[in-house]
Amino acid sequence: NLPDYTLxxxxxxxxxxxxxxxxxxxxxxxxxxxxxxxxxDNLAAPDGVSGDYxxxxxxxxxxxxxxxGVIHTIxxxxxxxxxxxxxxxxxxxxxxxxxxSYGGRLNxxxxxxxxxxxxxxxxxxxxxxxxxxxxxxxxxxxxxxxRIESSLFLNNEVTDQANATAGGGxxxxxxxxxxxxxxxIYLSTLMNNSVASTSGTGGAISSTVLNGSPSNTLxxxxxxxxxxxxFSGGAIxxxxxxxTILTSTITL
Numbered sequence: 069n070l071p072d073y074t075l076x077x078x079x080x081x082x083x084x085x086x087x088x089x090x091x092x093x094x095x096x097x098x099x100x101x102x103x104x105x106x107x108x109d110n111l112a113a114p115d116g117v118s119g120d121y122x123x124x125x126x127x128x129x130x131x132x133x134x135x136x137g138v139i140h141t142i143x144x145x146x147x148x149x150x151x152x153x154x155x156x157x158x159x160x161x162x163x164x165x166x167x168x169s170y171g172g173r174l175n176x177x178x179x180x181x182x183x184x185x186x187x188x189x190x191x192x193x194x195x196x197x198x199x200x201x202x203x204x205x206x207x208x209x210x211x212x213x214x215r216i217e218s219s220l221f222l223n224n225e226v227t228d229q230a231n232a233t234a235g236g237g238x239x240x241x242x243x244x245x246x247x248x249x250x251x252x253i254y255l256s257t258l259m260n261n262s263v264a265s266t267s268g269t270g271g272a273i274s275s276t277v278l279n280g281s282p283s284n285t286l287x288x289x290x291x292x293x294x295x296x297x298x299f300s301g302g303a304i305x306x307x308x309x310x311x312t313i314l315t316s317t318i319t320l
């Protein structure tokens with residue numbers, strides 16, 4: 069087992085930072101707890117040596133390579149106008165947050181994501197959540213979890229510089245390596261998010277399965293989708309995903 073290193077940020081402000089991964093915060097095998105903080109105008113841009121890995125996490129990049137049930141939590145925080153600009157490579161995106169895990173959990177509560185953008189090949193104008201490509205140790209079918217509660221996603225975008233099939237104007241969820249990605253959205257609003265790429269999917273949410281994973285799971289309850297736009301799935305687009313949507317509103 070790896071030691072439980074922890075990064076705790078409270079009432080912090082990060083602006084106009086730049087890196088290729090996590091312009092404000094990059095955490096590898098580190099528990100992240102963020103509370104009442106502001107991230108704005110941060111930029112993840114290409115470094116010229118990343119190969120298959122494009123820039124990811126305009127504000128925050130969290131990567132977990134272990135399957136020890138590590139829990140990261142972001143509460144009461146605001147993400148405005150963060151972006152990733154690189155469209156090359158196979159992996160990358162997440163205008164505000166990129167989260168790659170192999171059996172952990174990311175909790176987001178009472179937070180705002182406004183006008184974040186990505187050109188990354190895996191999409192996610194605000195959040196890219198995925199199975200860590202180099203993960204090890206988990207049994208087939210176990211899950212990585214993302215839970216979003218009482219949060220607002222507004223005017224986030226996958227830009228027209230992204231590859232044609234990139235998706236998730238607000239949130240892109242991608243499973244691979246034989247593991248399920250389980251995303252739960254509760255009491256949240258997703259409004260005016262979009263995918264500008266020519267065949268892009270999921271104006272608000274895109275859920276995609278790659279490389280032999282059994283499925284994804286998407287649970288939505290008591291949430292509102294309004295004014296989201298994409299070529300396919302104006303609000304939600306799913307591929308090999310068990311989806312449950314309860315007591316929610318979806319409008320143009």
